[in-house]
Amino acid sequence: MANKSKVLVNFARMKDDELMVAATTIISAMTDNVHFETPSPSLESVQVLVDDYAAKLNAARRRGAPSDTALKNEVRQPLEEALQKLGYYVNATAQGHLSTLLSSGFRSSSGISSLEVPLKIEAVKVRDGRQSGQVRLDFAPQRAARMYECVYRKQHEEAWSAHISTTSSRLNIIAPLSVGQYYEIRVRGINTHGQGDWSDIVTIMVR
Template sequence: MEISQKNESRDALLNALRTLAHYVNEVANGQLSLLLSTGMVLASQPSSTQTPTMVEKVQLRDGRLSGQLRLDFTPVKAAWEYEVEIGTMASTGEITWNKVILTTSSRGNVLSEMEPGVRYCVRIRTRNGKGTGDWCEPVSLIAR
């Protein structure tokens, strides 16, 4: 009973602190001097001096199950997230891009619901507060 009371009290306190932080952010309206005057510890904002570079060393491999592909690539330091575009390649070599996924991870991305026997292409670009990087060269693999 004591543990459940502590957990309930903790949840109530966290909720009150979230509400307070939201209120302070609304009143300050982004003014750093007002935020600093509250005495609250500010979370550092992700910062970058330029648009992130292009993703390199993209690898597309078979997943553990049929209809899955695994995507890995070298992380880019200045990137906040990665935009992954998935498409299919026709027999003529033309790529039709039809699905976009956002991820913050550069390792172990599992692309599921792939139709076996179809050649899928993937290209990636980086994003941060300064903008969006260039698309990498597409890589392809036939789903099993």
């Protein structure tokens, strides 16, 4: 008898951004999904873990202190365990039915997926925000992308010292920035298959 398809439940090797994308994709796909009416654990409880992990991840990247990284790693483990339990529920409920498995947002052992690594983000535009020290970022959306990563720096600096994650291609506000300084900004798409290429760099003077 052929082996039944299953969703993959090991998240330990995923990079931080990949885990965030996977968790966000799964919650979105399973919300109001008629195939999975009683998720265990609940999607609400998993969302709490995702929000906590996202906050700790952003703090670790923003400040870079060892204590922030340790906190991020501490909250990552409960999130991985919750997603793993949710994957067991999906496998038990779907009983190897491939289209049902794929509708959960989990990756499948069959290797079949409608997604590929995102392409390079195009049409990146920056403009003044509504307040001083703000910049608005917009770009062309990609269906394959589940999340977007944006990095920015003062012009002529070598390191990309700041990072934000977003699920929207419009109305992204970057702040606080130094007034009168030129900033360089770039963005890329991310999904469970990996990270796309960075967009071309755009530059703006903050007002």
